[in-house]
Amino acid sequence: MSSVAKKLQELQLEIPVAPKPAASYVPYMISGKQVIISGQIPFVKGSVEGQVGKLGDNFSIEQGKAVARVCAINIISQLTEACSGNLDKAKCIRLGVFVNSTPDFTDHPAVANGASDLIAQVFGERGKHARAAVGVAGLPFGVAVEVEAIFEIE
Amino acid sequence: MSSVAKKLQELQLEIPVAPKPAASYVPYMISGKQVIISGQIPFVKGSVEGQVGKLGDNFSIEQGKAVARVCAINIISQLTEACSGNLDKAKCIRLGVFVNSTPDFTDHPAVANGASDLIAQVFGERGKHARAAVGVAGLPFGVAVEVEAIFEIE
Amino acid sequence: MSSVAKKLQELQLEIPVAPKPAASYVPYMISGKQVIISGQIPFVKGSVEGQVGKLGDNFSIEQGKAVARVCAINIISQLTEACSGNLDKAKCIRLGVFVNSTPDFTDHPAVANGASDLIAQVFGERGKHARAAVGVAGLPFGVAVEVEAIFEIE
Numbered sequence: 001m002s003s004v005a006k007k008l009q010e011l012q013l014e015i016p017v018a019p020k021p022a023a024s025y026v027p028y029m030i031s032g033k034q035v036i037i038s039g040q041i042p043f044v045k046g047s048v049e050g051q052v053g054k055l056g057d058n059f060s061i062e063q064g065k066a067v068a069r070v071c072a073i074n075i076i077s078q079l080t081e082a083c084s085g086n087l088d089k090a091k092c093i094r095l096g097v098f099v100n101s102t103p104d105f106t107d108h109p110a111v112a113n114g115a116s117d118l119i120a121q122v123f124g125e126r127g128k129h130a131r132a133a134v135g136v137a138g139l140p141f142g143v144a145v146e147v148e149a150i151f152e153i154e
Numbered sequence: 155m156s157s158v159a160k161k162l163q164e165l166q167l168e169i170p171v172a173p174k175p176a177a178s179y180v181p182y183m184i185s186g187k188q189v190i191i192s193g194q195i196p197f198v199k200g201s202v203e204g205q206v207g208k209l210g211d212n213f214s215i216e217q218g219k220a221v222a223r224v225c226a227i228n229i230i231s232q233l234t235e236a237c238s239g240n241l242d243k244a245k246c247i248r249l250g251v252f253v254n255s256t257p258d259f260t261d262h263p264a265v266a267n268g269a270s271d272l273i274a275q276v277f278g279e280r281g282k283h284a285r286a287a288v289g290v291a292g293l294p295f296g297v298a299v300e301v302e303a304i305f306e307i308e
Numbered sequence: 309m310s311s312v313a314k315k316l317q318e319l320q321l322e323i324p325v326a327p328k329p330a331a332s333y334v335p336y337m338i339s340g341k342q343v344i345i346s347g348q349i350p351f352v353k354g355s356v357e358g359q360v361g362k363l364g365d366n367f368s369i370e371q372g373k374a375v376a377r378v379c380a381i382n383i384i385s386q387l388t389e390a391c392s393g394n395l396d397k398a399k400c401i402r403l404g405v406f407v408n409s410t411p412d413f414t415d416h417p418a419v420a421n422g423a424s425d426l427i428a429q430v431f432g433e434r435g436k437h438a439r440a441a442v443g444v445a446g447l448p449f450g451v452a453v454e455v456e457a458i459f460e461i462e
Binding site: 182296 | 340341342364401402403409410411412413414415416417420421424425427428435436437438439440441442443444445458460
Binding site: 023025027039096140142146148 | 186187188210247248249255256257258259260261262263266267270271273274281282283284285286287288289290291304306
């Protein structure tokens with residue numbers, strides 16, 4: 001068993017099968033050694049129930065972290081498809097974390113850690129990444145967090 | 155005639171000549187095989203008239219889609235300059251779509267499709283791309299949409 | 309003395325030593341020839357005092373430009389670490405500038421120039437870059453500007 005697969009098992013994380021692309025844009029593109037993953041919404045079995053909210057208004061930092069973690073799970077799902085299941089060849093380069101928040105909210109890094117910590121747990125040293133975390137006015141479906149990613153495949 | 159040129163003709167799309175860079179930043183940079191295109195504002199002949207608005211407030215989804223399409227035209231304009239007119243060598247990797255919107259607006263993907271659909275129409279299979287679409291608090295000149303892009307040139 | 313070092317001296321710019329990474333994410337990653345630098349907050353000696361504000365509300369364009377410039381100094385600090393001090397090998401590819409602003413603010417490019425102009429001054433021709441500048445709802449610690457970057461090292 002690969003080391004990433006072992007870690008997913010330890011964390012009791014089930015990575016969903018990536019949905020097929022159905023529009024002009026696709027969930028990921030490969031450019032040279034980079035896998036560029038589209039902004040992931042926190043869908044769980046096709047639904048955003050429980051993932052909708054705005055930080056600084058009706059959503060706590062802990063709730064926001066949990067949503068960021070779901071986005072990261074969906075990123076791993078797309079990455080699994082992109083590298084044909086061989087996650088041990090993958091290294092995270094960058095996460096872009098968009099936090100749906102009010103004008104006076106200032107704890108975006110704490111929310112973004114929900115995604116960063118999961119990627120670091122699952123991929124170990126190869127999970128450390130550059131990051132930008134900002135507060136946005138709104139997000140698709142009203143979800144609390146959207147995360148995009150760049151990985152490198154060797 | 156190249157296949158992209160034919161498609162532009164079919165769509166009766168005239169791609170404007172890219173304005174020359176005039177500041178510390180430039181409209182695009184080439185890094186390896188990637189062309190990184192700066193955030194494009196929906197200028198039409200140097201003006202943003204009719205492109206100013208906020209989704210969820212005074213601007214409909216259809217209006218927003220039309221502005222996103224203008225941004226995509228300006229991206230093709232810069233790309234034409236970057237690859238010396240040989241658009242058939244280019245493949246779209248990623249669009250970043252910033253939608254000027256109110257805190258309660260949630261249809262960013264529909265607006266972003268105005269850019270994604272045009273790129274897919276013009277470039278066909280080579281037009282499919284990764285994407286992040288988010289709602290921002292505001293944009294330069296008050297325009298409704300800004301779009302940045304990464305293409306790959308072979 | 310290298311040409312970038314000379315320019316830093318002329319500008320009387322002291323580049324701080326980059327703080328060590330202390331979390332799941334790190335200040336920069338190297339991917340092929342690219343250095344991807346995390347979103348930089350305008351820390352000065354570990355503090356954001358004087359850098360907190362919102363454009364269009366309690367912060368002028370000149371104040372915003374000054375904060376963007378501090379972010380660019382911190383980018384050069386991380387880049388110095390990434391290329392072991394040999395800044396003459398580096399070329400700027402892209403800046404992403406996030407401006408903490410009200411819904412009606414429209415002068416994001418003027419604010420972003422605080423970062424772009426410094427990079428162009430310090431790196432000369434190799435400092436010209438692609439850019440996206442947008443207005444965000446909020447930023448970590450309430451700072452007025454956050455800037456991320458991609459450089460290329462030869």
